Amino acid sequence: MSAVTRLRREDGFAGAGDDFYAALLEAHEGLCDVESAGLNARLVLLLGNHIGDLSVIREALSVARAGVSREGKS
Amino acid sequence: MDGQELEAFAYHTPPEIRGRKGVQHPVVIVGAGPVGLAAAIDLALHGVRCIVLDDNDRVSAGSRAICWAKRTLEIFDRLGVGERMVAKGVTWQVGRVYHRDEELYSFDLLPERGHKMPAFINLQQYYVEHYLVARAAQFPDLIEIRWKNELVGLRQAERSVLLEVDTPDGRYELEALWVLAADGARSAARRALGLEFAGHVFEEKFLIADVRMRADYPSDRRFWFQPTFDPAESVLIHRQPDEIFRIDFQLGWDADTEAERQPARVMERVRHVVGPNVKFELEWCSIYTFQCARLERFVHGRVLFVGDSAHVVSPFGARGGNGGIQDVDNLCWKLALVLQSRAPEALLESYDCERVRACEENIRHSSRTTRFMTPKTPMERQLRDAVLALAREFPFARTLVNSGRLSRPCSLAGLSSIVADEAAVAGSMAPGTACADAPLVRTDGGPTWLLESIGGDFTVLTFAASAAELGRLEGEQRAAGLDLPLRVLVPAATRPGA
Numbered sequence: 001m002s003a004v005t006r007l008r009r010e011d012g013f014a015g016a017g018d019d020f021y022a023a024l025l026e027a028h029e030g031l032c033d034v035e036s037a038g039l040n041a042r043l044v045l046l047l048g049n050h051i052g053d054l055s056v057i058r059e060a061l062s063v064a065r066a067g068v069s070r071e072g073k074s
Numbered sequence: 075m076d077g078q079e080l081e082a083f084a085y086h087t088p089p090e091i092r093g094r095k096g097v098q099h100p101v102v103i104v105g106a107g108p109v110g111l112a113a114a115i116d117l118a119l120h121g122v123r124c125i126v127l128d129d130n131d132r133v134s135a136g137s138r139a140i141c142w143a144k145r146t147l148e149i150f151d152r153l154g155v156g157e158r159m160v161a162k163g164v165t166w167q168v169g170r171v172y173h174r175d176e177e178l179y180s181f182d183l184l185p186e187r188g189h190k191m192p193a194f195i196n197l198q199q200y201y202v203e204h205y206l207v208a209r210a211a212q213f214p215d216l217i218e219i220r221w222k223n224e225l226v227g228l229r230q231a232e233r234s235v236l237l238e239v240d241t242p243d244g245r246y247e248l249e250a251l252w253v254l255a256a257d258g259a260r261s262a263a264r265r266a267l268g269l270e271f272a273g274h275v276f277e278e279k280f281l282i283a284d285v286r287m288r289a290d291y292p293s294d295r296r297f298w299f300q301p302t303f304d305p306a307e308s309v310l311i312h313r314q315p316d317e318i319f320r321i322d323f324q325l326g327w328d329a330d331t332e333a334e335r336q337p338a339r340v341m342e343r344v345r346h347v348v349g350p351n352v353k354f355e356l357e358w359c360s361i362y363t364f365q366c367a368r369l370e371r372f373v374h375g376r377v378l379f380v381g382d383s384a385h386v387v388s389p390f391g392a393r394g395g396n397g398g399i400q401d402v403d404n405l406c407w408k409l410a411l412v413l414q415s416r417a418p419e420a421l422l423e424s425y426d427c428e429r430v431r432a433c434e435e436n437i438r439h440s441s442r443t444t445r446f447m448t449p450k451t452p453m454e455r456q457l458r459d460a461v462l463a464l465a466r467e468f469p470f471a472r473t474l475v476n477s478g479r480l481s482r483p484c485s486l487a488g489l490s491s492i493v494a495d496e497a498a499v500a501g502s503m504a505p506g507t508a509c510a511d512a513p514l515v516r517t518d519g520g521p522t523w524l525l526e527s528i529g530g531d532f533t534v535l536t537f538a539a540s541a542a543e544l545g546r547l548e549g550e551q552r553a554a555g556l557d558l559p560l561r562v563l564v565p566a567a568t569r570p571g572a
Contacts, residue, residue, distance in 0.1 A: 008470065009467075009468050009469055009470060010469050010470055011469065011470045011473045012470060013473075015473070017470070017473040017474045018439075018442055018474070018476065018479070020474075021442070021446070021457075021461075021474050021476070022442055024457065025445065025454060025457070028451070028453050028454065028457075031453070033451075033452055033453065036451070036452075036453035037453075040453075063464075063467075063468075067460070067463050067464065
């Protein structure tokens with residue numbers, strides 16, 4: 001019986017989170033809003049496929065969506 | 075003593091003006107700030123004479139460096155001012171990060187106990203300079219500080235450096251084998267050599283206010299993103315001695331500098347932070363724009379750049395003053411060995427490569443912090459705000475929140491100047507890392523600390539389980555021809571009587 005994988009909540013970069021964030025900003029450097037949104041769309045598709053676990057992705061989608069709609073109402 | 079009442083140091087007519095000629099000084103240090111004074115003391119401890127030139131005759135006024143990190147305090151302790159600094163300073167180790175009016179998380183900067191020096195103290199730069207001047211006076215034969223002596227020209231000769239100095243009595247020339255340029259971000263020495271100071275300005279304005287008040291605030295560093303009590307983008311509070319608090323307000327790039335610096339406006343903002351019932355006085359306030367910039371190399375012939383003359387960073391992370399003192403710690407023993415003909419001049423190249431690495435690390439961290447605080451585009455702001463929003467619930471997002479990655483010693487592992495470790499030697503004390511402190515018991519039974527015991531020289535540190543083993547180790551060292559102090563630690567379990 002395999003345990004259901006849950007969305008990771010702890011640091012996944014072994015302390016190198018700042019490098020990840022810097023790389024993310026660098027990727028967006030010089031893009032306009034529409035281009036940046038396009039980059040994010042491609043990135044989500046690539047990372048989603050890499051994760052390949054729909055239960056994890058559904059959990060992430062739900063957390064992400066909840067944050068946006070909560071902030072949209074306030 | 076406070077920021078307004080600074081004693082003036084006496085100016086004396088330099089002997090060169092009265093006609094002394096032909097003296098070649100081993101070292102002239104330009105700048106009597108914390109970095110230049112620390113260098114003078116460190117050289118004196120190694121038996122090297124120096125002259126320190128300063129264009130002023132007082133310690134620095136106003137709000138400058140305040141946060142001194144553990145590694146820096148350990149260096150100051152070796153120089154003889156660490157205990158005085160800790161006694162006066164406000165000790166802290168916890169940073170708290172808030173978003174709006176909610177605490178997101180806190181971090182502890184002291185990962186293990188049993189160190190003589192605390193993780194951080196806050197102490198106004200004028201106190202540090204005052205203590206260093208007093209300490210330097212204990213070396214009257216080795217350190218000569220010349221106040222109101224301004225460097226106005228500098229050129230490199232074949233085997234020395236010629237400095238032109240201006241004083242209230244006119245100009246004179248000094249000759250030095252080596253010059254340490256510790257003359258700050260607007261270094262006259264750097265300008266005289268025409269060196270490029272490359273970097274970039276962060277497009278953000280900060281109001282920094284030092285406020286005197288009775289408040290039962292904690293000593294913790296407290297940082298707010300988008301506080302609810304003030305329109306600032308962020309607010310940072312540090313407690314200093316004498317019931318002075320430093321408050322940094324992030325104003326935005328478009329802020330009206332003239333309007334924001336009006337005392338009534340500053341008082342109103344401080345009132346937002348402290349609430350309606352606390353009495354306070356404004357000690358100092360100013361509006362700043364920060365930049366990061368550096369020299370490509372820190373060694374230029376016989377002129378060696380230390381501290382802000384070599385590199386400047388934004389203040390979030392306390393990497394400016396701490397970086398400068400760590401430059402001194404790296405350089406002075408090497409320069410002493412070169413002057414005493416115990417090492418070739420090429421040794422100074424290791425100062426360049428080692429401190430350039432530290433400078434790159436300091437600029438990288440402080441630039442990332444500043445960028446997190448000041449998103450440049452709508453997408454950067456979206457990402458930053460998403461991190462803050464997720465940080466309430468998700469530990470991973472807290473690791474991405476960046477209000478300052480506070481100064482830690484740079485590891486030199488992997489540089490060509492550092493030997494590689496042997497696989498059999500385990501532990502976190504790899505070659506190229508700063509030695510961690512530990513509590514020890516002296517042979518006479520008194521308490522001491524590891525860093526106090528090993529001092530400032532090359533030291534062989536070893537463990538011995540018995541007197542016989544100790545004798546054998548000493549014999550081995552003699553046989554190897556090593557002229558180094560040998561310090562032996564005896565594990566408590568094998569100590570006689572333990």
